[in-house]
Amino acid sequence: MIKTFLIERRSWILVFLFQQCFILLIAYIDSAIPFKPVLYIVYLSLIMFTIFVVIRCHKETKFYKSLEEWENNLDVTSINDPESPFETIIERSITGQTKQLKQTASQNRLMLENEKDELMAWIHEVKTPLTAMHLIIERMEDQSFKSSLSYEWLRIHLLLDQQLHQKRISFIENDLSLETIQLKSLIFKEIRDLQSWCIQKGIGFDIQLETAEVLSDAKWLSFIIRQLLTNAIKYSETSDIVIKSYEQNDRTHLEVKDFGRGIDPKDISRIFDKGFTSTTKHHDHASTGMGLYLAKKAAKPLLIHMNVHSTPNMGTSFTLTFPKRNEFVNIISV
Known part of the structure; x- marks a missing residue:
């Protein structure tokens, strides 16, 4: 994160260093300006600037570290509170998008549950005429015709059974009875x-x-x-x-x-x-x-x-x- 901060602020750092080098160059060229006092001032400025960069690095990266560690699980409580206008903009954007995603996910989940309930209800409804059909097939006398119908009935029964278990399998842990x-x-x-x-x-x-x-x-x-x-x-x-x-x-x-x-x-x-x-x-x-x-x-x-x-x-x-x-x-x- 420190490396990222230095890359982000490299333009400011380069401007400051260029400014200090320019001051030293002027003092070196112009004999009317004493060079050693200017060198001393530049030295103190570098120390103060370094301290400033360290403090700002700690302060500014705290928010972005929380973003980096955020698991993107629609829970924004783990993100640190913003401490600057730009961080506030980012925090508002993330919070707004997360809220919208939660609403969309909730609506989709509700629609999926309704579709699943409707499908399971339909499967149970279809089983009633299938049972009646099976009883009718059992009373048939033509064995060849009876065998063909029984096979087709079985295929439908197995497909419905597979579909029913496919919908139930998502909550199988709640359905186990050893x-x-x-x-x-x-x-x-x-x-x-x-x-x-x-x-x-x-x-x-x-x-x-x-x-x-x-x-x-x-x-x-x-x-x-x-x-x-x-x-x-x-x-x-x-x-x-x-x-x-x-x-x-x-x-x-x-x-x-x-x-x-x-x-x-x-x-x-x-x-x-x-x-x-x-x-x-x-x-x-x-x-x-x-x-x-x-x-x-x-x-x-x-x-x-x-x-x-x-x-x-x-x-x-x-x-x-x-x-x-x-x-x-x-x-x-x-």
């Missing part, structure tokens, strides 16, 4: 919901649950597993999906493995990015690029680590590593 979950019942429920899709694609399941239960949030764990299963079904054809759980290093692991088209190695690091679909099958319009992104985001507050291994044309394996029980203290304390 309990002991039976993996078998949870996984079987998700498989039953996806049954029509699996039948259409000729996909079966090989379930090997060495560890029967985990401690987590049932609703959000169901959502994560649902995204992994839909992802495995989407990219598989006439093959089994292996689901197994086991203990390793005092942690429970749940693996979902398919034998589908796999993931290109260059895409592995990006599959959890928002909106990313694929570089090899970029024309695939069935993928939204949101499922794995939301699953990863939901897993974070649950302290679940997601790991993926994939070989092109051989299949993909997603592994959920659950935390130890004592680590849930971090969740409860949030």
Whole structure:
């Protein structure tokens, strides 16, 4: 900050030094003016000017230091009070702009909350006719037609479910309820919901649950597993999906493995990015690029680590590593 102050005031400093040099030059040229007294006066002037610069540096940089340390978080209370007209102008400008930004941010936040509430209300309203449609489909006798409608109904249901969880995920910490979950019942429920899709694609399941239960949030764990299963079904054809759980290093692991088209190695690091679909099958319009992104985001507050291994044309394996029980203290304390 001292260097900045000297650069800012360099014109004044240079004018003063030029003035002192000019006085010495006049005294040196003009023999009528005694040189030594003038030199002494210039020496005293330099000392006084140096003291003046030091005092002004401390006084003027105090305000600008507070600006430099300001985190720009719309809180102007950390900025020092102005002590000069120019500092007052700056302080007024910052305060005015900050007030306007706060008002705009508040209005945008309110609009966003209203839109989110309206969308969630709409999703819940749409679920009613969807439920009625599902009951009608179940009573149909034409099995081929019934299978096609069930698949399309399931797609709509999964998209609405994904949209609903996407809106809820911003306040997931307030929605957690930790309990002991039976993996078998949870996984079987998700498989039953996806049954029509699996039948259409000729996909079966090989379930090997060495560890029967985990401690987590049932609703959000169901959502994560649902995204992994839909992802495995989407990219598989006439093959089994292996689901197994086991203990390793005092942690429970749940693996979902398919034998589908796999993931290109260059895409592995990006599959959890928002909106990313694929570089090899970029024309695939069935993928939204949101499922794995939301699953990863939901897993974070649950302290679940997601790991993926994939070989092109051989299949993909997603592994959920659950935390130890004592680590849930971090969740409860949030």
